[in-house]
Amino acid sequence: MSSEAAPVFDIDVTVPRGEGILHLSFASHAAITALVGRSGAGKTSVLDMVAGLLRPQAGRIAVAGRVLFDSVAGIDLPPERRGCGYVFQDLRLFPHMTVERNLLYGARRAGSEPSLLSLLDVCALLGIEPLLARPVRRLSGGEAQRVAIGRALLSGARFLLFDEPLSSLDPARRGEIMGLIERIRDELGLPILYVSHDAAEVERLAGNVVPIG
Amino acid sequence: MSSEAAPVFDIDVTVPRGEGILHLSFASHAAITALVGRSGAGKTSVLDMVAGLLRPQAGRIAVAGRVLFDSVAGIDLPPERRGCGYVFQDLRLFPHMTVERNLLYGARRAGSEPSLLSLLDVCALLGIEPLLARPVRRLSGGEAQRVAIGRALLSGARFLLFDEPLSSLDPARRGEIMGLIERIRDELGLPILYVSHDAAEVERLAGNVVPIG
């Protein structure tokens, strides 16, 4: 199967979650695919499965033609080899590091990245330069969220998983960061799986909307 | 000073925060007062000062005519005697308790509450009845946020502090909970200090909008 013909996201997963069983199956050719659904529908669970943090009972996960998981073929790449940049809903900044060390944690993987995503550019675009030396415990909610976005962007990922990445941000920042995401989509061509409750965000960014639950 | 003439929120605080100094002064007569401002402006810091978790360098905080803090008069009520129901931006659910025990933690204070805020009603309105026996570690982001709202509502508070309480919720839930908040405002007359980035929320709920930063 050549990667040109392959869908950007080709996902078919089943996993027991909460009291029920979560099943989702879709193939999307859009660079940015939005996952929408009510709270508790299973959006985060799907991202976790794509990232390799939650193992599906059965199914298949391929991103840009690269198979990450296939229960039939016995493929299950470990998270560190899936190459995703994941902005977690609960952020998960490393509490024992400064903002700067958090941002650079995944940079090792990002050897030959285009200059769009250099540390200084990302910081400027996210408005977090003044915070670089701060311990992450002393950030406001929105500041922490921007650091989490920066960390994912700087990690040299092959694709991005965004779980409500703008939920704690003011409209102005939101707009700026959406612009940044569009540039990443257009200039770097990175596939993005995007979870959001915000209709405007989904409208503006996503080429395809997958409802869940 | 009689509580009728007094503003609902009478706040004048100064505190060093981040690299600068945060100063905010306002008196609001609206039952629901929204605090808006860009990320990092100091919204959470203000709520923390009203709740008694961050001590202002100087200033005065009175809610519904009751003085909670006055650096000149030497008044500084401890958090447990301020009587606030605080929905934290970072939720702060008690990880060693079930959802039910989290919800009932503050209920001791709520001896003679009107039946609007009984456990079952609140659970039904927030859609969290099926989760009552769950340990809070196994909730989705939006579920956890609703439990945090429920915990604050059930605590028999004299006033409420909401720090982006609906940020992780889908539009349908958002609407329902805004309805609930309106009923609390109208039927119980509880003062509410409301932080949100969402213009629609602020528009619908707040009688007064205080910009910050």
Place this chain on the structure above:
Amino acid sequence: QARPPVVLAAASMQESLNKAADAWVARGHPRPVLSFAASSALARQIVNGAPADLFVSADEEWMDYVAHAPGRPGGWIKPGTRANFLTNGLALIAPAGSPVRLSIRRGFPLAQALGPNGRLATGQVGAVPAGKYAKEALTNLGVWPSVAGRIAGAESVRAALALVARGETPLGIVYATDAAVEPKVRVVGLFPPQSHGPIVYPIVGIAGSTNPEGEGFRRFLLSREGHKIFLAYGFGPR
């Protein structure tokens, strides 16, 4: 029935004193409560007012310490009860299978017998009584300087015995009584009694003891029948 007396005794007397207590019981007395520990610990307990009736020390030093300790008008020892109860000998021992032969006299080749790396096990010199006597005897025989750096000072004389029994050291110095109870060691020779000060075990009644059984047991230990029991364990006559 009478209350049993509490007897504090040096650890090395465990088997023999238990046997004597059995004999005392056979005479229709309550069995004395025997507490075995290092003489130093027991002596300190006594001078801090521990409620005991008799004290048997492994050496005179600690008995003197009790005798002279301050803190109680009239002293910690019941007047007229101190007696040297037993004597012991000092033995050079080797593991049972060892072919070593030595006759213990002035300048005997102890260091050579230890070989290039072997050590001489005994009680900690200067701390455990057996070690003190061993050093004294070796000094008087003129061999101390050649083995001073080769001593393995065990925590008790019985621990030294175990080192030799397990072949960890080729030689050791313990009391004759210890050598007698361990089949895995062989006595190479006994040190001449003149080579060290008399090894005596003093016994006293403790001041403040009101239990007549204590004094009765003390007299029994010092009696001919009592003494016979200890001779069977290799202790020497008074």
Place this chain on the structure above:
Amino acid sequence: MASARAERMLTPEEWDIVVLSLKVSAVAIGGVAPVAFGCAWLLARGRFVGRVLLDALVHLPLVLPPVVTGWLLLLAFGAQGLVGRWLAEFGVSVMFRWTGAALASAVMAFPLMVRAMRLSIEAVDRRLESAARTLGAGRLRVFATITLPLAMPGVLAGMVLGFARSLGEFGATITFVSNIPGETETLPLAIYSALQIPGSETAVTRLALVSVALSLIALLVSEVLARKVGRTGVI
């Protein structure tokens, strides 16, 4: 049934020793745990001068050879000791009593308990405590419902460590309260006595195995409790 088998395996004297050891350890650990927790709390949360000194004091029984600790206890609780004389006014003496053995065990276990408890208290997220206070809980209720349950792994670990240490405690006990059969002769003292007699390896081994079995039971109990705490947040 198990106890019947154990009784068959052990002589009645040995059985008494086991019961005494359990009594001594249980009283020691139960009695000293609250003190240890208070101390751990102070060290974790207090910002007073002399904190490092208190810390050093807590570690003292660990740093000193046990016989020195026993000797110091003897000096303090003996007939002429400050505490000893004070206790004597109430007609109480711990000399040569099992209570003295429990005291020695408690002192020796103290630093281990404090350290484990302190680690867990320091790991408690203080934002949760402030959340509880906004919900109307006073300091005491916050402590009982938030801090203590969240620190429970450390409390349990501390109690297991202390209990194990207590089961092995020898030097301080024999120096402080001697080796009195039926009163202060706990398992380690009996084992030591047996070790002094050549050829007693089987007796030593049997008693040592009993010690190990007791500690295994304590570990299992603590695992079960820990799991229960993990599930429900309370013991």
Place this chain on the structure above:
Amino acid sequence: MASARAERMLTPEEWDIVVLSLKVSAVAIGGVAPVAFGCAWLLARGRFVGRVLLDALVHLPLVLPPVVTGWLLLLAFGAQGLVGRWLAEFGVSVMFRWTGAALASAVMAFPLMVRAMRLSIEAVDRRLESAARTLGAGRLRVFATITLPLAMPGVLAGMVLGFARSLGEFGATITFVSNIPGETETLPLAIYSALQIPGSETAVTRLALVSVALSLIALLVSEVLARKVGRTGVI
């Protein structure tokens, strides 16, 4: 300067004892810390059968009287012991050597270190580890950059506990390697020896104070390190 004063306060022999004690304790703790961490890791994270048994084994040196531990070491590492004979093939022997004293100290400190480290490993938020893995870090890098630094309070506490225990360790050492001045006579052995001599209370007190001073220094160092770790996440 401080050392000059210390030298004046201590006799040259005592000074040698202090240096030897530090060497023994440092080697013991430094050598056993990685093993203890590995064991703590297994106990915290492993889900294998026999976990409780490993746990019991780890606690063994705490549960058994120290002299029994020393005796078991003697059985294993002695001339006739399994390990001893194996080591002898390489011309190595720890009997009556300072290395043996370090081994005894290490064994006695082991359970304390494991428990403290395990508590801290269990407290590490595993979601942070999975976040690190999504960022491309393999298990080893996650361990070195996330788990270990976050568990650092427990590692430090374990090392302090172990060091303190090592400074006080007496029974296992003297039983295993005897008291050989200059080779195995550490502070507690010297203190014990002194205690056996009537009227030696001043010598005992002086040496005991030296022990306390050393542990105080260790505590201060660990506090400084802990603060540094708290600030920067690395030592």
